[in-house]
Amino acid sequence: MPGETTDEDARHETIRMFPDYADTVLWFGDGPVEYSDTGLTAALIDDLQRWEQTFYESRNGDLEFVSRAAEAAHAEEGVQLAERVSAEVGPRFAIACDSVEDPTETVLLRAERPAENPAAEAAFACLREELIxxxxxxxxxxxxxxxxxxxxxxxxxxxxxxxxxxxxxxxxx
Structure with missing residues (x-):
């Protein structure tokens, strides 16, 4: 059907956000994306790095969150950051992140307005073409x-x- 998104298209258009010991919380295709390759604003990159650091700081020796409140706060901030990433890259890309209500669920966000940061949109478009x-x-x-x-x-x-x-x-x- 024209305009329908396939699973393959979605994989090429979804930026996943999660900390995973890769010096970035942004994942695209099969791997992590260095912040220097994203075109995102410096302020947003700083906040993403800070969010990743709080992830590690809010875990115990067993790598579990120290409390459900810490886990929920981290997920809530993640959704807010995902909204900012989405606004910068625009509606061409969906942003996947953990749900605040259920950490086993994924939230998919997509901007409704054109990209606020054309450089970020272009950077991810380039990454998409390289992946394909x-x-x-x-x-x-x-x-x-x-x-x-x-x-x-x-x-x-x-x-x-x-x-x-x-x-x-x-x-x-």
Missing amino acids: AEEKRTAEIFAESGGVWVAYAPLSGETFTPNLGSGHSQDQG
Whole structure:
């Protein structure tokens, strides 16, 4: 149906927010996104970093929140920050974060107005295109391998087929 969002589209358009020992709370595609790659305003980045720090400070030795109140406060601040991220990147991207009412549930936020920060919108659009290109390249490598298991290192472009020995660059064909 025209205009309908598929699961694949949603994956390419959803920014997830959660602390996970990656020096960022922003996740896109399969991994964390460095703040320097987001185009977000410095004030918002500072608040995201502070929110992540409070996450670690509000946990005990078993990595559980010290209280339900601390957990709820953290989730509430997370939703507020997700709203700010959403406002900066605009309606093209949804922001997923933990629900305040139920930490096992995810809230999905999407701005109703154009991006307040065109640089952030453009940065995530670029990340989206890179993600799609990488997935396409991975599918091509799999197809070229005839279904044989192949390891691919995207940063170097090297592939390695275990039973055939050393790898080769994608440029070498």
